[in-house]
Amino acid sequence: MNVGLFIPCYVDQFYPNVGIATLRLLESLDVKVIFPMEQTCCGQPMANSGFQRLSAGCDKNFIQNFADCDVVVGPSGSCVLHLKEHLHSSEQPEEAARLRGNVYELCEFLTDVLKVDALPKARFPHRVGLHTSCHGQRGLGLSSMSELVAPKFSKPEHLLRLVDGLDLVPLTHPDECCGFGGTFCVFEEALSSKMGKDRVNDHLRHGAEVITGGDMSCLMQLEGVLRRQKSSVRVMHIAEILTSGN
């Protein structure tokens, strides 16, 4: 299986360690990974702002880069969801459809495809709050949703429970939005900040030392609030926690 690593633009630029952890995690599970060097962005910022048609260039570039890959894996639920729902090409419609069906968010790739049930080396003796990102949860179905009458499950939580010493804190609102929302965080600045603050408080109230999740964009939002508050609580992408101790 030829696995293409998709590192979203903002992770590439601001959080290279998340990319490195993702790569190491996959390699530690014996997955052969390639990273196509000319990839850029999934196109979500334009599409969510009402300019999906402007993402055609992004789509084209994405398809070119990942044409050789059987599957694509990325450490970001929201970018993966965007690709799954909207990757489009009028020149190569079949290739676009193939990639749409074969792009995975990191946690779902680990649980559904690799069926990871043990991470023998992972050790992280801290109190951790899991921020469930909306696009990952409700969009990709990575965990059950508090609104639905359905059995409870969570793929990221399953993985975190494999980590030695990790203490997962309960939250009052397990699946409330953090308020990032792409360009929403700029155009609705006041609201977005308040949502971020409330989200952070839920974690702090329950004594989290670290906030984690599968979407660095949400975590960037929470980090922005934490740093402004000069809090000692850190954010870490789930890939960084799953590789800690390695």
Place this chain on the structure above:
Amino acid sequence: MNTASPKHAKNAEAFLRDEENTDWHNETLWFVRSKRDRAAQSLPEWEELREQASQIKAHALSKLDDYLIQLEENARKNGIIVHWAANADEHNQIVLDIMRKHKATKIVKSKSMLTEECHLNPFLIKQGIEVIDTDLGERIIQLRNEPPSHIVMPAIHLKKKHIGDLFHLHLGTDAGADDPQYLTEAARIHLRQKFLLADLAITGVNFAIAETGGFVVCTNEGNADLGAHLAKVHIACMGIEKVIPKAEHLGVFLRLLARSATGQAVTTYSSHFRKPAPGQEMHLVLVDNGRTRQLASPDFRNSLKCIRCGACMNTCPVYRRSGGHSYHTAVAGPIGSILAPNIDMKEYADLPFASTLCGSCTNVCPVKIDIHQQLYKWRQVLGEAGVVEPAKKVGMSGMDVLFSRPWLYRFAGRAGRWLMQTFPTLANKASLNPWAIHRDMPKPPEQSFRDWYAQQNKKTNG
């Protein structure tokens, strides 16, 4: 075409200035959402019910013309006078004509979002008619001269204290009194008089049944019944999407409606009206006002399934923290943000963006409207039509240029990180970067992932 201004963002910012009040609003609505959760969890067949309701509505909408004609025929047979209104003005005129015919000058009205949508109250008041809203919450906001901020709990943005002050001013209650029982009692006495003196009663319609020609009005206060029974004329106003095929479908919706709205098993009064009582007159006004346009659009047709339970508002993290008035439209919240641009695209172009697209609304919706997906679709329509803010347009074209050209993206990334490292205060300057008003930017790393990866490869290969 001119572009719309981001009214929602501005209104939200103003609402958020009183953080304590915002928290209270947020928690009050979350409390209702939690009650809804408990009520839903108490029915193992909840998800099946939602599916059934969604399908019944889809079917009714697919043959809306047939069912409306059937409704009209059967209602006429029952002795109800049926009217058709293409838009809000026609609706208001029909109501006025009926009033003139009966020389009515005083009316009592039970809660109806349709009459809000048509701005019936100001229209009638201008004609010198006394209109009294009889739902307690509606009466409160009417005394304050405000629109409802929520479709089920119209005065949810107000605290007991506000209501005490208001009643002291208008109803002569003791100054500073905020005991709900005392205040409700005062409202009851005040409304009783209005009920007794009214010439005519207006109600909304929750469900109209094609098969029987009857309709159902749901209230928790019984005010619709009191009004309709006491006055000699009853006008019921409904959007044309309220028709359901058969009486047997009603149970599905009644079970979903109250649970979704307030967490109650069933609304306190679900009153069935079928024909006028002897000596009374009953009218049914069927209103389009943009609904057929929506019906014709496959992308947005689903929104006509809405039964106005308000669950999407209670769950919406944006609504909870910005209040109903921030949406500057009759129906606020996620569903209102889909409905409003259909009425006036430019005026409401900001609303589909007043969402993080978290999807919680779609999950709570008892008739399974794909709310957040429709918001996304509206954004595309508005983007195409050129009615979004110029800043967004320019930004997005820039991003297109950047992300379609990997070399430029690499260069810009490096330059951006260099800038942020060299001038860290610049990135966190609120006047240049709205993000930085309440949040800090991440510390830029030395190297992008890509650069690291290239270096690694060089190390291992070279």
